[in-house]
Amino acid sequence: MVDDRTREAAFALHRFGLGPRSGSIAAIASDPRGALLAELERPGIGTINNPDLLTSAQASRAGFEAQAARQAKNVLAQRAQKEAERLAAEERQGMSEEAGKMAEPAKPAAAPQVDPAATPERQNFLKEVRARLDAALLPEIGFAERLVWFWSNHFCISRDVVPNMAGGYEREAIRPHILGRFADMLLAVEGHPAMLVYLNNQVSIGPNSVAGINRTRGLNENLAREILELHTLGVRTGYSQTDVFNFAKVLTGWTILPPVDNPEHGAEFVFNARMHEPGPQEVIDKTYPDTGVEQGRAVLADVARNPATATHIATKLARHFAADDPPPALVERLAKTFRDTDGDLKEVTKTLVVSPEPWSSPRDKLKRPSEWAIALSRAVGGRGDPQRFVNGQRALGEPLWQPPAPQGFADTEGAWIDGVGARLDIANNVAQRVAGRVDPGEVLADALGPLASAETRAAVALAETRQQGLVLALMAPEFQRR
């Protein structure tokens, strides 16, 4: 008879963590709940302190510098080519006709070929990916990292729009706050240059501001709408088009310093009073006097503690950690903690761990591609290759920091289950690489322990090759679900 604690440990590692590594199940089997709570108390948990990584503003400036340097190189190459053509033409004129025919035409100077993999931008990106992979692969459980992923997806930005800031954004605006106050994370996110650019607020100008009067540009509603709809209250929770419009006016002036020609502070946040719409604004039944940047902070503080926000966040957390159809009792319990503690996310997270529903809901939540891919690396003892990970996530439809829209990647089975064929291809590739050093039966025992069904054990045991056995273990339903 299998020890219940061992089963619970394996369950917790998949549902709350990033999947077991070799020995993880035994390591937490004496007290799985206690181990989850203990991870939250580790000093600096969730953060990445790596002095090699650039801040988002530094990375943005470096990207602009590198681009400008490449452009200059191109200009030089074009000039050199023109000069060579001119010289060749002169030479041909000076020769006899016959000799001229034999002369080689001027070779076009090869335009400097830029290998996209070698650009400083790409190198920075891969360093960020390396750091993120380490944060996911090294901890025994990975509960805090799952919270980072959850919040990063909730407050997502896209590399399509802010190509160089994504890693820095997550480290600066998300990680420090996953166990802090929701209001603080909200403020860090909405005032972050990456978010301001992603949702167009950096160019939104109050029509009656000094800049608005002097220039032809004006308001852009995008950020204000998504804050209310996606980040805080949730869609259809009672706010109106007028609230969106007025909130957009409140947020005018929240912008960034131009990234070029400012080597110290370019691409950092700045409140530009010249762009800010003057006057009081009414947002969701409350009038906010014009206190400059404080006006926006005041609205954010109020929407953060709006009960609709508590319910919205509670619903998403319950969906992520318990079931696609979130258990109502769990949602209400999480929302109550959120309301009672003024959005203390550590308390909300603890409520999640000590509630019965995440432990009792059927183990059929389909892992997202990223969760599955990291669990796979942890199971086979891989260190993770940034380039390969990035390519894999793209093939699986969840490219890192590149969701298709501001609502982030979907968190329900329907969106992902038809990608199982793509997962099979990736499992097959990984298995091919590691079959020489990894035993399928051991992987099955390490990664699933008592969760593996008799059918899965038999299929792995009867596999024709180690590679095939590994594929079956990593593709087993128990490993696809959590």
Add this chain to the structure above:
Amino acid sequence: MPALLSSTRRDFLIGSGALFAWAHTPRLARAEGRDPRVLVVVLRGALDGLAVAAPVGDPDWVKLRGDRALVLDGKPPALPLDSFFALNPAMPNLHRLYQAQQATIVHASATPYRDRSHFDGQDVLESGFSKPGSYDSGWLNRALSRLEADGRVNPRGSRAFAVGPVTPLVVRGPAPLMTWMPRQPLPASEDTQARLLDLYVHTDPKLARALEGREDLVALARDGGMDAKPAGAQNPALVGIARVREYAAEVVGSAARYLAQPDGPRVGALSFTGWDTHINEGAASGALAGLLGVLDGAIAAFERNMGAAWSETVVVLITEFGRTARINGTDGTDHGTGTVALLAGGALRGGRVIADWPGLKDTNLYENRDLAATTDLRAVLKGVLKDHLRLDDTVLGNSVFPGSADIKPMPGLLA
């Protein structure tokens, strides 16, 4: 700071591309000697209908959009459709089809959704329900599941068909899915797939269904003499929008090759993202013009690869809602209401812009900001499903678009 905002839009555009198909021949259509095909293209992000088909004959048009208005003497000039509307110059293929009576534009149309959330709007658009909510099936899937079939075209059975690993709502539902991924890595052996499928069948039917779908598609491609791994090879010499154009044409063109096969699927769906033009919209020669050009190229690739079957095809292009009638403060447009639905295909009685034009004066605009919606998009979709696939009014009003019995199918769309 344009460089900060610039993007190749490569994956942006086809981020959630998916394709859906059904391998039955509709019995009633078959009895008439027809073998109809349908492709539904969902344009996510809210397409600016006024930038696709501009009401150049409306005296308020230029007043509304100023120098951002598409006009017949613009640079480049808009392509005339009739005495009132003109097409975006980035869409010469659609214009050619229109002139050949193979394209129809329905203007000032919208779903019943009247708020401005993309995600709620897409849920209504794709689910076919009249209100946003949490739905697990789309109208296209339900339409097919209610269609009487004249036996299986393909012995492998009826299947939805999806490109890419993310499945859009419009294709979800009772019919199982076939999936096809462009640029696949090295596939697992057939033996490994068979063993995994056997494991799934005994332990997890949902995963089994998903995996089976992909296997059937591979087999279909093989049986039909197609390349089982459609080339996703990108030409590295192409950059930016040219590369997107090539990729989109390839994806859509591949879909056509499946739909064109005599025993292949008959109905598909596909989605493109990237239409959320809040900033520097560039309808005539900027970003939006580039994307519309990609779409236009994809339509042409689809037409080409359908071959003779194009004459029995209808392509439906729809979006969750329109955009503000006026240009916003950042040279773009914010979320709005009325927009266009585009139809293309050899089976159409085309060459028409269908619109109960609401006008563009301040008082005509919905909430004094959006093009008003005067045509319910469901009427258009019902018109196609009824006259092309022969679904009856009751099924359309009850199960395909629940609670829409009072929205009559638009007549006369088909030739």
